[in-house]
Amino acid sequence: METIETALRISYLINAHLRGTISDIEEQELQKWLTSKADNRAHFDSTYQQDILQQKMQDYQHVDKASVWRKTSDKIQNELEQQPKNKNLRQLFQKITTAAAAVLLLSLGTYYILLRQPDTQQQNEIAQTEIADLPAGTNRAILTLENGQSIDLSEQETGIVMNGESITYKDGSPILSRPEESQTLTLHTPKGGRYELTLSDGTKVWLNAASTLRYPARFNGQERRVQLDGEAYFEVAHQSNSTFKVASSVQEVSVLGTHFNVKAYTDEPLITTTLLEGSVRVINTAAQASSALLKPGQQSTLSSSGQLKVSTASTEDAIAWKENIFVFHHTGLQTILLELSRWYNFNIDIHTIPNNELYGEIPKDLPLSEVLKVLSDISGYRFKLIKDETTKEERRLLLINN
Amino acid sequence: MTQVTLKDQEHLFESFKNGDEKSFAHIFDIHYRSLCYFATPITQDALQAEDIVADCMYKLWQQRATFKTLQNIKAFLYISCRNACLNHLRNLKRRNSAQELYLSQLESSEDTILYQIIETEVLSLLDDEIESLPEKCRAVFKLIYIDNKKTDEIAAILGISDKTVRGHKARAIELLKTQLLKKGVSSLILLAFLFLIDAS
Numbered sequence: 205m206e207t208i209e210t211a212l213r214i215s216y217l218i219n220a221h222l223r224g225t226i227s228d229i230e231e232q233e234l235q236k237w238l239t240s241k242a243d244n245r246a247h248f249d250s251t252y253q254q255d256i257l258q259q260k261m262q263d264y265q266h267v268d269k270a271s272v273w274r275k276t277s278d279k280i281q282n283e284l285e286q287q288p289k290n291k292n293l294r295q296l297f298q299k300i301t302t303a304a305a306a307v308l309l310l311s312l313g314t315y316y317i318l319l320r321q322p323d324t325q326q327q328n329e330i331a332q333t334e335i336a337d338l339p340a341g342t343n344r345a346i347l348t349l350e351n352g353q354s355i356d357l358s359e360q361e362t363g364i365v366m367n368g369e370s371i372t373y374k375d376g377s378p379i380l381s382r383p384e385e386s387q388t389l390t391l392h393t394p395k396g397g398r399y400e401l402t403l404s405d406g407t408k409v410w411l412n413a414a415s416t417l418r419y420p421a422r423f424n425g426q427e428r429r430v431q432l433d434g435e436a437y438f439e440v441a442h443q444s445n446s447t448f449k450v451a452s453s454v455q456e457v458s459v460l461g462t463h464f465n466v467k468a469y470t471d472e473p474l475i476t477t478t479l480l481e482g483s484v485r486v487i488n489t490a491a492q493a494s495s496a497l498l499k500p501g502q503q504s505t506l507s508s509s510g511q512l513k514v515s516t517a518s519t520e521d522a523i524a525w526k527e528n529i530f531v532f533h534h535t536g537l538q539t540i541l542l543e544l545s546r547w548y549n550f551n552i553d554i555h556t557i558p559n560n561e562l563y564g565e566i567p568k569d570l571p572l573s574e575v576l577k578v579l580s581d582i583s584g585y586r587f588k589l590i591k592d593e594t595t596k597e598e599r600r601l602l603l604i605n606n
Numbered sequence: 607m608t609q610v611t612l613k614d615q616e617h618l619f620e621s622f623k624n625g626d627e628k629s630f631a632h633i634f635d636i637h638y639r640s641l642c643y644f645a646t647p648i649t650q651d652a653l654q655a656e657d658i659v660a661d662c663m664y665k666l667w668q669q670r671a672t673f674k675t676l677q678n679i680k681a682f683l684y685i686s687c688r689n690a691c692l693n694h695l696r697n698l699k700r701r702n703s704a705q706e707l708y709l710s711q712l713e714s715s716e717d718t719i720l721y722q723i724i725e726t727e728v729l730s731l732l733d734d735e736i737e738s739l740p741e742k743c744r745a746v747f748k749l750i751y752i753d754n755k756k757t758d759e760i761a762a763i764l765g766i767s768d769k770t771v772r773g774h775k776a777r778a779i780e781l782l783k784t785q786l787l788k789k790g791v792s793s794l795i796l797l798a799f800l801f802l803i804d805a806s
């Protein structure tokens with residue numbers, strides 16, 4: 205307690221000193237503290253300099269309020285649920301989750317608020333046009349060769365096949381004959397796109413929206429290695445003498461032949477790997493390397509802080525995207541909207557969204573307006589889609605607090 | 607954070623003690639950032655720090671009736687947070703070198719906590735200073751100082767002209783009291799410009 209009182213007093217003095225509003229007596233008090241102990245002086249000298257302070261201020265500002273609030277209100281709600289008497293209080297707390305989102309908008313106080321709730325002057329500067337609807341995603345992808353040549357793949361086709369001699373669509377129509385065998389190719393699906401790929405070893409890959417797979421035109425040697433950013437489902441052709449590896453940021457999945465799904469979007473905090481058949485080893489390739497062996501029906505999550513956890517999971521849910529259904533089983537609103545943003549191609553400031561869990565299944569071929577209507581009905585939030593005239597292309601989804 | 611008058615503070619404190627959730631949300635707003643900043647280096651794990659802060663906030667809610675002043679709340683939160691960090695470090699099966707160092711320092715003296723709280727509180731006071739800037743001026747300042755954006759990028763983000771951005775920037779420099787914050791936003795040209803004004 206004494207330590208805290210001292211700390212609060214000294215921080216006040218340092219702040220007044222930095223501002224230049226410190227009185228002579230206070231300055232003496234600060235100097236006395238600084239000279240009373242070498243460590244005090246060292247702390248002062250090493251902390252309150254322009255560059256260091258700016259870096260610290262950036263760290264200070266980057267705390268994830270929504271996440272801390274969610275964890276706090278979850279604990280309180282849990283407690284309330286164990287005491288049935290407190291029903292009214294519980295309802296209030298559910299409301300407050302919405303209120304917290306409003307508080308968040310207000311207290312962030314940054315440029316987000318200028319974009320989101322423009323005052324009249326601001327409205328003159330940013331014209332916001334409302335967009336009525338966005339169509340569902342389709343079969344869209346771009347194949348890039350090592351020499352930089354890009355090929356827009358046909359929307360009439362569903363996938364491509366790497367043959368020994370050529371690259372063709374699934375129905376056999378040609379794309380490219382005699383590609384350089386040693387080159388690395390990149391298949392990229394934009395937001396609102398998906399595509400299938402058969403690799404040179406017969407392995408099948410379903411690539412979800414906003415994802416990139418880098419792979420060699422032909423595998424050789426003991427290792428079949430591809431790199432994934434985003435989400436893909438793999439059906440790996442078994443080869444007992446050659447491991448198949450999927451690398452994504454801080455994770456590597458190593459298999460001989462199995463069916464599994466990897467979700468590794470860089471804008472999500474977790475990398476999720478779900479195993480349907482066979483067995484895979486999931487390796488955390490970051491500094492403190494750890495690994496886990498998955499059995500069918502198990503799912504691993506690797507957090508950005510390096511925690512690798514294994515749990516049982518619904519494999520159907522994990523690959524529902526491939527079957528053209530959004531499956532949200534106790535899924536947070538943030539995750540839901542991120543997934544929608546990739547399929548309907550819009551932007552969203554995810555930190556302004558509360559993370560209430562919702563439950564539902566929605567076909568992926570519906571236009572966005574119908575999906576949002578369902579979401580509004582079950583969540584109670586309303587949504588508005590706008591086009592920012594300043595950035596032309598940008599479509600942005602806003603959450604409106606009732 | 608929003609400036610609150612003494613009367614507002616008393617009202618906030620009383621309604622918090624009576625179990626008003628909005629007041630609790632407000633008190634959460636005042637403290638969560640400092641606590642996370644405080645706990646992150648000690649645990650060396652930002653997500654763990656969030657868990658610890660959420661636990662402390664939950665305890666604050668449970669024990670709300672026992673507090674005597676708003677200042678008590680701050681002390682309570684720092685102490686709970688320190689204890690939770692210490693327990694977390696003790697219970698880790700493997701510790702990296704930084705965690706090991708923090709653990710031994712926390713167990714041997716209060717100094718680490720002292721400096722960590724001083725630093726956090728100074729940042730919190732600077733944050734208050736930034737928050738008290740007028741809205742657009744503050745937005746421009748944060749884009750420069752926190753997000754390292756350039757004038758033309760800010761103009762595009764906010765949908766205003768380069769000239770208007772420079773105007774808000776100059777106003778921020780004029781209003782800020784802390785020299786170190788001013789220097790963080792001012793280019794050499796702008797400083798020279800201000801110097802000319804001062805000299806004339």
